[in-house]
Amino acid sequence: MDNVDLNVLRQVASWLREERRVVLGTITRTWGSAPRPIGSVVAVRDDGQIAGSVSGGCIEDDLIAKVREGALRLRKPELLRYGVGAEEATRFGLPCGGTLELMLEPLTPASQIEELLARLDRGERVQRELELASGAVRLAAPARDADVLRLSDTHLSTHHGPQWRLLIIGAGQMTQYLAGMALALDYQVLICDPREEYADGFAVAGVQLTREMPDDVVLRFAPDGHSAVIALTHDPKLDDLALMEALKSPAFYVGAIGSRVNQGKRKARLAEHFGLGEAELARLHGPVGLHIGARTPPEIALAILAHMTAERYGVQIGATPSGYGADGGCAV
Structure with a gap:
């Protein structure tokens, strides 16, 4: 999880303390190019206020509209898919034929957002396991090399903290x-x-x-x-x-x-x-x-x-040429 998404969680915690209803969306899968990587999050408050980003803005606008129409009064997590066809892909800022999946999660005290933030503030890496049938969350220390989002028929597992x-x-x-x-x-x-x-x-x-x-x-x-x-x-x-x-x-x-x-x-x-x-x-x-x-x-x-x-990211770029010391210009 990068700092952008960490800031989303902090905003979410503030909204929950104000007793607002909040839906958290997590990118679980993409096909083709995507504006944000898998695991990125967006949050929508019950009045349509938004935090974070998962697209160039069109998906966020659609989520806001759904909230205002009352279409996101979820009782449990629900998977939402955007951009299957070319027309939708264009509308939602995805490449032609591209697809983006969001797991929409209605947040409750069982979501453990405050405890997650407390662990992250201590510099811990945390695995957050969401039970799809109930919305219950379990927090645990991940395996050292476990930093990949995993979605099954029953659980969504995400990893947070410095990777x-x-x-x-x-x-x-x-x-x-x-x-x-x-x-x-x-x-x-x-x-x-x-x-x-x-x-x-x-x-x-x-x-x-x-x-x-x-x-x-x-x-x-x-x-x-x-x-x-x-x-x-x-x-x-x-x-x-x-x-x-x-x-x-x-x-x-x-x-x-x-x-x-x-x-x-x-x-x-x-x-x-x-x-x-x-x-x-x-x-x-x-x-x-x-x-x-x-x-x-x-x-x-x-x-x-x-x-x-x-x-x-495996990008091949030439390093420093002869004479450049990366030490304030000192080539000694």
Whole structure:
């Protein structure tokens, strides 16, 4: 669940506290292109006020009309399908012949929206299982790799909370921008820096800081295919310790700040002192980030997250060319 949908749940909770009737719609399936991914949500209040989005606006307009006509006074969850034919597809902003399915759920105290938000505020990942016959909801901790919406004849299972994790080595100024932007992109962020002069003054809401040594932190972090590790200290004694473990892990992205010259020296050290092979060293993105002419810390953070996003979705984009250090223009 991304931050857009989390904001929808917060709005829903506010409406329910006001004792308003609310219907929550969750995208369960799409055919062809779709404006929002599976799992995205929209909520409609009993007077037609809406929160969230699942289309370019036409489906939302249709839901509002249904509410005002009294057609959404549901007693239990109900599956609604849009855009089967070309005419409907055009009307609802879907590609010709495309289809989008929404599970419409009338919310009650049994929906456990407040408890779900409380767990999400604690940084937890939560599996929400909706029983279609009754509307009852069970909340549980999902399996580590379970982040796929599942719909059966009896249940709808959705997953909420950070589904991507980012470990940053170093608590400098750039880390503050990188961590803040990563939170907005639905990353759970952990910062590692044993240096008192940096860690003492670091504070970003929603981010955890540890002063353990980087190699121990990476091992405890246990990077998986939804994890990224970025080394930003410029100190080989710290960055190399993290990279030697991260490059052996399934992390989808491992990067380090510094010029190509320094990256070459780093790879030589990792091979000589830590025994990393060519395949592991080839996974290191360094200089880290896309070459977008970034010079300031927030611009560099943007370049890093842009490259991470491309890697997440399997988009092949050229990384930084020779001489670009992703470190405020310093190519040393």
